[in-house]
């Protein structure tokens with residue numbers, strides 16, 4: 001089969017499409033003939049050699065796919081050959097065929113295309129795991145999501161709307177600001193023009209209930225200072241660095257929780273619990289149009305280098321997809 005590989009980590013042009021051996025499935029897995037694979041920022045970090053695949057995960061990039069089941073393991077009961085599915089996978093998505101655990105594979109919600117379905121797993125699993133399971137989000141809370149137009153940001157905004165949250169977000173351009181406003185975010189700050197910290201302080205004297213952040217760096221102290229008593233800071237990435245001088249007195253006095261997580265290394269049973277929740281609460285909202293898949297652009301597998309160059313520029317709004 002054809003798949004994207006690289007010999008040594010580095011810039012986008014280390015990637016090339018080559019011939020690979022067909023992947024073998026375990027008894028509790030299915031083999032998917034991949035039609036689309038979603039791109040995610042962690043793919044860049046892996047390509048750069050800073051986020052190697054965990055043991056037993058495919059070395060091929062790609063954390064989410066959609067396509068058709070073409071083989072099932074001996075213990076698989078929920079799928080048959082020909083089923084149209086999407087899946088959160090243990091790497092291997094940038095390829096013509098990809099193995100997937102039965103428990104992280106799902107039938108595509110009604111009214112969602114194969115192309116759209118490939119954009120669901122990584123961001124919706126991550127956001128659900130962090131905002132709902134870890135953050136224990138309640139209705140009508142005030143929540144700050146940094147990077148509102150990223151895959152993660154748009155998934156978070158749409159889940160927060162289900163919980164009637166008051167949403168605050170940061171973006172890097174006015175085009176992104178208008179987009180976030182158009183999907184119902186009440187408070188959007190272009191961080192290149194205003195200091196989100198000062199602006200939120202003016203509006204919300206009491207502070208924010210939950211901050212979901214993947215930027216880090218100088219946002220860390222701003223996030224902590226924006227939280228109200230019993231607030232939670234949830235870190236899922238550190239694009240601007242993970243080191244900060246923190247005055248823990250504030251954490252103690254405001255009874256804050258500072259936490260975070262990565263999805264990829266979590267056990268299969270945990271990912272299965274997330275999928276159960278998504279099927280019950282989020283997928284019906286895809287079907288009735290309340291939640292949408294926002295696709296910025298689609299690249300052919302052979303143009304994978306351009307797709308990563310584009311992802312790295314960060315101008316996109318929503319998800320970037322590879323057509324396999």
Ligand SMILES: NC(=O)c1ccc[n+]([C@@H]2O[C@H](COP(=O)([O-])OP(=O)(O)OC[C@H]3O[C@@H](n4cnc5c(N)ncnc54)[C@H](OP(=O)(O)O)[C@@H]3O)[C@@H](O)[C@H]2O)c1
Pocket residue numbers: 039040041042122123126147148149150151152153170171172173176214215235236237238239240261262263264311314315316318
């Ligand atoms: N922990 C987990 O389990 C997990 C899982 C998935 C993703 N993540 C993390 O979540 C983050 C978002 O992933 P994604 O795939 O949704 O991203 P994405 O679609 O590529 O969007 C990233 C956006 O972040 C903004 N940004 C802010 N500061 C930045 C900086 N210093 N460098 C580059 N971009 C910056 C940019 O928009 P602006 O123009 O608005 O700045 C950019 O478009 C990544 O850090 C990723 O590693 C974590």
